[in-house]
Amino acid sequence: MRAGVETAEEIVARCREVVEDLSFQTVREWKAQHPKARVVGCYPVYSPVELIHAAGILPVGIFGGGNQIEIAHADARFQSFVCSIVKSTLELGLTGRLDFLDGILFHSICDPARNLASVFQRNFPSLHVDYIHFPQNLASPLAEVYLTQEYRRVLRGLEKIGGQPVTEEALVQAISTMNRWRSLVRELYTLRALQPHLLPAAELYPVIRAGTVLPVQEHIRLLEIFLEGVRRREGKPKDRIRVLVEGSFCEQPPIDLIACLEEAGCYVLDDDFLLGWRWFLEDVPIDGDPVQALARAYIHRSVYSPTKHDLRRRKSDHLLEKVRTLGADAVVVLIPKFCEPALFDYPLYRRALEEARVPHLFVEYEEKMWIFDRVRTEVETFVESLLFD
């Protein structure tokens, strides 16, 4: 990242450049400057990046190719009815764009992502591919024990790539760094929920997404400057509806689609973009065994998510609570085409929202979209129906 970036607007522009660069130039440069350093990719949704940091490795978010890539090879491996991010991620790999990676982590989020892990293993035999199985029996005390062991297993793999044993100090340090990063992100989200007219989602999103690519310390400084800049902004809200966006936790919508929602008359109070990177509702405690602390935080302090089946409380209750706390007028259910977990949550959300008389709009998208006329019309009609009701 260029030195001397100062205004919030400049930061947005630079971050957008970083996240839209599918050659991962910033990571490549970083690697060239740190010849011994290793890089591990993190497929969505949640990856315990602290473990990666503690092993002295740079974690990098791998979110497919968005609308910047043409699928020429991956569609021979994955069928038409599989979501786009699975194919575009494989395409990144098959076209050599991920050759800077030493490893990649996949997670138990859905069947296509899991099978993608296998396909990566076969097609890139020198890459360290690991698959984390997150517990789904979260009410059981056994889940914490299990996940702690699972993290230790993952750590052993990372130690091999990193070439050094991971110390407890390094883990504690990583947790506290990520705590700092996440608390800045939470601050931005809180600020945005209160004054969405000062911080459009189309700006917030690329700024945070850049944090999945840049070294964390560098990004923390960037967030601090950005936060200051946004705080200095002034302006009056326009006549728009205030919405929550739900459903884009894995495959990400194009930035221009997010902008389109806003231009069509929505203020986004909250969203689930990049959800896995923001995962925790509060800091991960750093007393006691850090690996166990991370596992425990997953079970007790993480956000609700379509890929985490926490039967202690219904997801729709979480959603409704968010609607009430933030005072949203409506929910935009923004789901990538063929996304199994998101699409499955929808009927339950719809039922709960209708019962609670919260209006909602269902929008399907694909990351590779670049024309948004249809969506714009749908959103405009929806907004009008609420504003002039």
Next chain:
Amino acid sequence: MAQQAMGSRYQGRIHLLQKELMGQYFQELTQAAENGGPPAAYMLISGNPVELVRAFGMLPVYPEVNALQLAVKKESLPYILLAEQMGYSVDNCAYVKADIGLFFNGLRAPFATFPKPTLILCNYVGCNVYLNWFEHLAEYTGATIFPLDIPFIRDPAQGPSEEDVAYVVGQLEELIAVCERLTGRPLDWERLKEVVRLSQQTGQLWAEIKHLTKNKPCPLDAYFDAVTLMGPLYCLRGTEEGLAFFEEAYREVEERVRHNIGPIPEERFRIVVEGPPPWPYLRTFRDLFARWGAVAVASTYSTVGGMWEFGFAHDPEKPLESIAMHMLYWNLTNRSLLLRYQQIRRYIEEWEADALVIHSVKSCRLFSAGQGDMREYFTKELGVPTLLLESDLEDPRYFSEAQMRNRIDAFFESLEHRKIRGHPVEAAVQHSNFSPGEGEAR
């Protein structure tokens, strides 16, 4: 083209007996729904722990089997549409939609009425859709749900770790406590051992049947006929009737081997089939292969509920551990795609198959996502002729007979030429020493 008469298929005693047994099973469920009966435990097929449910005297109900029956009887579409009206996506697994439709139709299907669940046992073995499905059922019914979390096999070379096994056994103990509360009685461990012993014997017979299909001619179609045996394997495993059925099945298959009888008059191609069948068009689909004299000698689909042919058996002396191992490792669904490549490769080599047929179904991404890579591996790495077909296992809207026929005909025509020119596929297999689980490729 030397095609055989249409519709020639094996209809032996097994099929009649199966019909009778499954009829009784559905009657029992209907009886329980209408007049009360033992508490019903809803469960999923993959690596199902039916032994525990049986030991508590509960009735196992498998929504997948119910959805499948709807499809076989060509009744699934209205149920699917009902769910789609509620907001379920056209792109989500149609088993789930048919079942949700069934629930909102008062649990009434043309062939049975189903009891409401007392326990929703979400045995999360591989399929992530399961979690959604049973979460929804729990919300709609208000019944007690227990999510039995089975860690996926992350290390193909090692299998499940000791910690994984202990984690599952610990959860089974929690599950026992839940069942004790729901049924109001403590677990009878002797009874459990007895059920597990019945399972052990049943599994062994099933494994032996699967090895009999190595014979030439293959005595029964390991895809189309094997699915007939799967109903009793899941619904009646751990019961005396279930065991008796498999004894009878074994006798019959063995007798057919002795008399050189196959499911079609002349076995011309031996195939391995990967993926679930298109239930709404099962017969049509079968005939498309039968007319070419193609017989399945092995199939992956018949291992979703459990994989017995490679040495697994339940152990009555270690009931919980062996149930845990069954769920963790000895089934297809909890294994990675690469382990599935190995499984198929073994079938091709040891069962001496000529080709691989992949039936790619839209509903089930557990099976289908990445099957293009599988085709790549088998054709390019191993030189195994591979046919990839697409339709669905439940939704009749995705089956095009004409297209299927064209692709199947073209495939077998070229396979026939290949045979005539004398290119045995075994040779191609032997030249490659790639073994996917070991992470070596290309």
